[in-house]
Amino acid sequence: MSDTSEDDNEISFRVKFLGRVEVVRPVGLQILDEAAQSLKTTDKYSPEKAAKKSKVHLFLSLSGIDILENKTKFLLYTCPLSTVSFCAVLPSSPKVFGFVAKHPAADMYHCYLFQSKTFSHVLVSVIGDAFRISKKEENIRGGRDLIVEALRHKNKMLQKENSELKRRLAGQTD
Template sequence: MNLTWLLYHSGAGSFGVFSCVLDGVERQQSHRAAYRFVPRHSDELYLETDDPVLLLKQSEDLWCQGYNMRTGTTGIFPAFYAVRLPTDTIQAAKDSSIEKFLVRFLGSVQVPIHKGTDMLSSAMQKVACNRRLAAQPPSACVLEVSVRGVKISVQDQCHSAHRGDQCFHFFQLKNISFCGCHPKHSKYFGLITKHPDQQRFACHVMVAETTLHPLAESVGRAFQQYYRENIGYSCPTEDIFIE
């Protein structure tokens, strides 16, 4: 079972930038499906809302040819069924200093609120129950943490002929609302992300053999650096000395 299946069949969109290896080259999504599109002809592309789409060609008749990075299929669809990702979102996925952590990906679930240890613990329990019901071992996963965001790379066991065996999701720090380890079982780590356009949230859960506190601390350092570089300097303060 792969990351894509878990995200979309659990009712939780990734809310990040999706990418995968196509013909040996890593490609990032350019668009996101805004609506569900059900094909009427064999050359049309099936889309679910929030599907990651790589736009290949746009015709003057307002139809596009695209690649659905979730399903690994290519076809045409009406142009207004997909929206372009903001340029800063795509650029943020290309990063500098990175810390890497090897974990196992348990799954994702949509959550009603964007923060809180209780919310995180509840989501972890639900994801763990879903994993047991699925009777599938968790996939190997690499988390890359930087000041730009968090990249989740999961071994994809359901890839197409053109897509490689790795699929990725990238979350900008500004779209990560809460993260941390389980308060009693620190080998579980959760990351709550926000939908870029709507008030919807999803929690992504990982597990390891030992404590994941170093991962939580790494994300914390990334947030501190992000604050210094993007907020601290945009709202400078002056020291006031009283003699």
């Protein structure tokens, strides 16, 4: 089921969190498949793999994806949309979907896998749309910053020219 907040800038879905796996590449269905296979094999050294499937709230906004524990609302993970590089439904299991995000502080990628009986394709579509909108807004902001910087530079050049002309004019009258 999904809920939207009052300002409609955030949407949440209750899904099963299958786990988070470190991956070597940022994109590709093969990465999703490898991550799913990795979660199926138990690893006594990785508590993330050993964790039972848990229900979580997946909150999606234009700023990022938050994964909250269902009962306590404890924030498990947060991924800014700018770090998300790939999102898809697992072809071999249509109820399973995931996304790959770059770790904000380290040079590594993690694949987050979820299961939903009915919303997998919808969630992938919504995450993709939010990612595209976020990138578009980022580019617009970046474009505005570039324009502002160009105008500052032009203003500085005109001020220098104005000072030079004032100096010449003062030199001619003396």
